[in-house]
Amino acid sequence: MIPTDSKLVYYQALIDKKSEYEGIFYVGVKTTGVFCRPTCPARKPKFENCEFYKTAKEALLASFRPCQRCRPLSHPGHVSELVRKLVGAVEENPEHRWTDEDFQKLSVDASTVRRQFKKRFGMTFVEYARARRMGIALKHIRAGSPVIEAQISAGYESGSGFRDAFSRIMGSAPAGLGNQQILKASWLDTRLGPMIAIADEQALYLLEFIDRRGLEREIERLRRKTKSAVIPGSTPPIDSIERELRDYFEGKLTEFKTPVKLIGSPFQKQVWEQLREIQPGQTTSYGDIASALGKLSAYRAVAQANGANQVAIVIPCHRVINSNGDLGGYGGGLSRKQWLLDHEKNGSVEEDIG
Known part of the structure; x- marks a missing residue:
């Protein structure tokens, strides 16, 4: 993920049409569905309508199409x-x-x-x-x-x-990896829709629903933080989580044993470990977690850490709801969150979500 400070710099470069930023970033405009180079002559979008990418491929995978005015897939000044x-x-x-x-x-x-x-x-x-x-x-x-x-x-x-x-x-072909660490990615079909699992030979790094918004950026952030290449394949932790997910959805499993590698700040890791203390069938609030950590006023930071969780279901961020009883947010979608809570409370759910 591109840091907010860099996004502000990129946005100013877009406003000023700074040619020295050509090749440094591309901007996707949410209101039009196109992505542009920094020097695009089109009317400038508002900052909140911009998504920034380091490569054209990232913008394409985020479903943006190339702008017809600045031609981001051509050399500057040469279409x-x-x-x-x-x-x-x-x-x-x-x-x-x-x-x-x-x-x-x-x-x-x-x-x-x-x-x-x-x-x-x-x-x-x-x-x-x-x-x-x-x-x-x-x-x-x-x-x-x-x-x-x-x-x-x-x-x-x-x-x-x-x-x-x-x-x-997901990443480079094996022949071009050099000495990079390798993480492998597999598509897992589940009762609530397909998920992607990314792991090395020892632990699971990411487990997300395929349709989670911003999944491509999550994977790119994982690549950078671990200095790894992500390639198709399977590993023992992926095989393990696939079996455990099958048992979980069949109501036969309540505790995951697959090893997990947490990539985050010390505070985020504290929050995630606290999430794992929430028992199936139970819920808690951001404030309750902040209190358990001895940081009563940190509920917003707890909410951010909860949203940054990259290992869905296993680290049960779906068990955190608002203090007023509302579901709150969930990266996998509120219908899935409600399904998971009902499933864990009742032991089974009669019908899949649509």
């Missing part, structure tokens, strides 16, 4: 006709899966396209088209569409193909 032609073709049919025949129809050499995109943007054209397609699919899922609909709209006939494509956006 490539080839890039314009291909990006335009993608926008005409973003769900299309490209083949060599498509390039032939456009009288474009596939190897030239691949080489130019890779050299200029750090990804091939096919990777760009896939990222754009997957970004749209994830947007559909976050908006409440069933995963199967998003899968089909993204052009994947099988669920395994869709999961494989999702996995490919």
Whole structure:
């Protein structure tokens, strides 16, 4: 995640159209759905409507499309006709899966396209088209569409193909990792929808619902903090949490044994450890947790730490509600939070959420 201070600097650079920030960041505009370079001549959005990204790929995966005015996928001052032609073709049919025949129809050499995109943007054209397609699919899922609909709209006939494509956006291929630490990511199907689990050989680092808002930034933040590459695969902790989640949803398990690696500040870790003390079927408030930590006035900080939890269900942030009895917030969605609380209180729930 880009720090708030940096966001303010980037926003001022956007307002001033500072060319020295070209290549440093891209800005996604929530009101228009486009992402731009720092020097875009378009009318400037309000700060609260901006999302900042370090790469164009991050912006694409967040479901933003390239701006037609500043052409963020072209070099500053040089709008490539080839890039314009291909990006335009993608926008005409973003769900299309490209083949060599498509390039032939456009009288474009596939190897030239691949080489130019890779050299200029750090990804091939096919990777760009896939990222754009997957970004749209994830947007559909976050908006409440069933995963199967998003899968089909993204052009994947099988669920395994869709999961494989999702996995490919997680990180580098194994051959290019060097001496980096490796974390592996797996797609887990659960009763409340698909989740992603990320772990090394010893512990689980992240467990989130696929449609959680900001998931891409969470994964990127984990990459940076651990100085790791995230690649598709499985590890013993992932196998363990998959088994435990199955038992949990079947009402056979109430305590998770999968080892968890907590990545956060000392205060955040204190809050997360306190969350693990809340028994299934019980709830508590932010104020109660602050009191238990001996910091009565820190309930807002407790709420922030609760929201920063990256290991859903296992670290049960869903068991924290407002002091007035309202559900409060939940990154996985309030319907899931209510389902989980009912499930833990009653031992089972008759129907899945829609």
